[in-house]
Amino acid sequence: MSAEKISMPDLDGRTAVITGANSGLGLETAKVLAGLGARVVLAVRDTGKGEAAARSIEGETEVRRLDLADLASVRAFAEGWKGDLELLINNAGLMAIPKSTTEDGFETQFGVNHLGHFALTNLLLEHVTGRVVTVSSGLHRLSRGIHFDDVNLEKGYTPYRAYGQSKLANLLFTLELQRRLDEVGSPVLAVAAHPGYAATNLQGRTGNALEDRVMGVLNKVVAQSAAHGALPTIHAATQDVPGAFFAGPTGLFMNGAPGPSSRSSVARDAEAARRLWDLSEELTGVSFLL
Template sequence: MAGWNADRIPDQHGRTAVVTGANSGLGLVTATELARHGAQVVLAVRDTAAGAEAARRIGGGTEVRELDLASLDSVRAFAAGLTAAYPAVDLLVNNAGVVLLGPRRTTADGFELQLGTNMLGHFALTGLLLGVLAAAPAPRVVSLSSITHKNAHLDFDDLMYERGYRATTAYGRSKLATTVFGVELDRRLRAAGSPVVSVLAHPGLTRTNLTPRAWEHRGRLGRLTARLGLLAAQPVEQGALPQLRAATEPGLRGGRFFGPAGLFETRGRVTEARLGGEAADPAVGERLWSAAEELTGVSYL
């Protein structure tokens, strides 16, 4: 499907979509396009003031709800409030994420911050929302991967990366874990006969606010590096297309993975992306799933 763009999104009227991290970047574009095509969109955001401004820009019936994926208490509170308000949710886009290049930091629950936010928070959220997702006619979960997952490795003996910490390596691990989660979720949904479909996407190299923030502490050199990286990146409107296609293309089978077609998958038209070897390994999926259930206290399927 060459040249896929947001104008090819089918009518979304009657659908309820939850987009995490929807107040800026990829999440804001995704939420905006879903709302433009008729969906009722819930902006799940840590900063509700920024979320309110995003909702004002998007217009329509967009709703803002507080969600801090770095806190399991916040995840549980969000899920409880959402399930009380919505008997069915058609789409969950697990978009939110953090990227660090500084010292090791942890979540409120003691998890390494990038793994805890990017993967474990979304693991818990998806499990807690699975009931309202399954109540929708054609429910779907989209997990946001990254090309960095292909060179990453999950160390199950040091999952929280307490030894020899490197922030860039930790980010790659968190995105590998997110990708493994999306693939393993698809396996388990199929085995359980669930109507929920799990698909994945990655944005390639995209111009968002994450990279400049990550390099801020590096001073002038860091800011210059961030600017050079942004010059090579594609616009956020283009970077959001893989996850929009994953979220809206009718009849997708579980496990589909979309990303940019050009220049080592960093930019270009939307196409089928390739999983890294570890991401597709069922043994890795089984092991990560068990660890995530134990760490979050959320069990499903």
């Protein structure tokens, strides 16, 4: 299936920001949205790689620096933003890496995948006119809940435990963001997506040689392409879906055409979503400003 087979809107004159758009799912998403007429801003940590990626995109693009592991960088990006923003696509992420911390002292996967995007979204929200799309993962099911008493996993870090928690946080963030948008009567939608099993440069970084080799083999044998993996994000960004919608592949082995995706019961827990929001405000110093 290709994006061309989906009924797509005309995004001429609209602006989209995509985090982590220099490669993988973000780059493929940027190519499609630019092809629909959008001005696409590639929000990336390495602007050199961002410029190289922009040259591969047919359409209007701009590259801006954004390091989600540094809240000062997030604030600088938001402070420099002017004008309307149709789509904010929180795509950037890290997957199952050895233990480390961000510039602000947070466990890196939670800090980048969730807290950085939480801060970015709230700081830009007054400019957003359309949707906030946050990329989660089917592996959010690895987490049985947010470790509120040890969110940095000081007492039991493993690469996939941290990844699962961060991807669960993405879904709880989307749920609570939509509730808050509804509460103030905003027309903006908060939605989420996951790529299924797509071969990108995220995998194979656990630091465990055997696990990384196995992942490399699976990427070649089972995984779909990054272009196909981006389709759920594009679906969530462009199709007629309700708030808090979760898009994903609908075929076997987390492949296939995009459509509604299921989430764990923990990811539907409204109280946990509110509690995570409060914690995220405390940790980032950023609040819901609408």
